[in-house]
Amino acid sequence: MxxxxxxxxxxxxxxxxCAGVDRAIQIVEEALGKWGAPVYVRHEIVHNAHVVSRLEEMGAVFVEELDECPEDRPVIFSAHGVPKSVPAEAQRRNMIFVDATCPLVSKVHVEAERHHREGREIVLIGHAGHPEVIGTMGQLPNDTITLIETVEDVESFEPRDPSNVAFVTQTTLSVDDTADIVAALQARFPGIASPHKEDICxxxxxxxxxxxxxxxxxxxxxxxxxxxxxxxxxxxxxxxxxxxxxxxxxxxxxxxxxxxxxxxxxxxxxxxxxxxxxxxxxxxxxxxxxxxxxxxxxxTARETVTFKLPRILSEPEKA
Structure with missing residues (x-):
């Protein structure tokens, strides 16, 4: 023609x-190589049906909750992160588990915990229902993080102490939208504590x-x-x-x-x-x-970031 x-x-x-997705997929592949099939994965390891179906063909079984996993098979937590209650429950059941949470999401978890330890009221900028948001809010006791989705939410937010507020953000947001929300927060709460380094990855x-x-x-x-x-x-x-x-x-x-x-x-x-x-x-x-x-x-940019795999994948099996 x-x-x-x-x-x-x-x-x-x-x-x-990205490096976090690459690492998460490698974790599933390495786990299948180490422990054989089936390996269970709580939630889609990353949000892509093609990736998920390829890993299913290799022997990965995707579930939504830990109680769907047998205790005698390894389980992997997705790249989006999980509430603290999930690994705690896996430990209680003596399960082998591997955390594939992206290190940049883990950074947000650490920041939220630090602000909580220092007595600040925390705002999380993010989208309701997204697994990353559920995981971040699940790092702390109930009602200690307020989710803010829009500039309008900023106007209606009433903290206990306006002089002692901090914010963290979901890592996958629109840079420009988030800048508008941050500007609104800083206008209302001039002393608001911000991340050491931007949370958007x-x-x-x-x-x-x-x-x-x-x-x-x-x-x-x-x-x-x-x-x-x-x-x-x-x-x-x-x-x-x-x-x-x-x-x-x-x-x-x-x-x-x-x-x-x-x-x-x-x-x-x-x-x-x-x-x-x-x-x-x-x-x-x-x-x-x-x-x-x-x-x-x-x-527009050259990416050279890589993340190490969890140590458990290279450790010899206990006798």
Whole structure:
């Protein structure tokens, strides 16, 4: 076919897997190698159905709660983090467990505990119901953290002592939205204690920065990621704010509605932090079947972060 019309794909870099997701997936793979199948995983290890189904084929069993796991098989806690009650219950049942919580989420947990120890009332900026938010709030006794989702929530928040407040944030939020909420908190509570280092993780920030570039002037931006993935949904919003005419979240090339491409000359393409690269290549290949594609890679940052695996995976088994 020679009459295919031209399409420029502006490909965001960085995109896709971050170090925390990479580590979490490796933990499941290493656990299967060490203990054999089945290995149980509490909640999706990362929010991506393709990743989950591949690990299921290898012998991982995904459950929502610990009481669905037998005591004689290892269990892994997802990258999003869990309330303290979960490992405590696993210990009580003498289970082998591996915590795959992203170290950057663990940093938020440590900060929240420090503020609580120092007597501050804590605000968590995040999305209700997200497993990371449930895990962070579950680090402390009930009613010691207040969830704030919007600038309006800031206005209605009434702390016991306005001079003794601290905030932490979910790691996968929109950088710009969060800045607005933080500004509102600081305006209402000038002495509010903030994180030593920003809680929104480097990968979330980097992917949003890249989308701000590829979104400028784009007729359409496709973000590969899951409906349950907070960081992926934020990328859709960021693309529209950056000037894209349209932005859509897709799970893979199979979910593309090709009607979206009517009048599209410039396509922006990226993937959320839990989406594997083969899905990106699948979209590029699907476009090549229909258009005369020119690929333009836009790199806004280079990522070199890696995280160590938990020691339990390399320790010899006790006799």
């Amino acid at each position: 020679t009459d295919r019309r031209p399409l420029t794909i502006r490909l965001a870099a960085p995109r896709g897997f 480097y990968a979330t920030t980097n992917r949003q920065d890249a989308v701000k570039v590829i979104g400028q002037g784009a007729d359409l931006v496709l973000v590969i990621g899951a409906e349950t993935s907070s960081n992926s949904k934020r990328l859709v919003e960021v693309a529209l704010r950056a000037g894209a005419s349209r932005s859509e979240l897709i799970a893979s090339a199979e979910n593309i509605n090709w009607d979206w491409f009517e009048g599209v000359d410039l396509l922006g393409l990226t993937a959320g932090a839990s989406a594997p690269e083969d899905l990106v290549q699948g979209v590029i290949n699907a476009c090549r079947e229909r258009f005369d594609v020119t690929l333009d890679s836009v790199e």
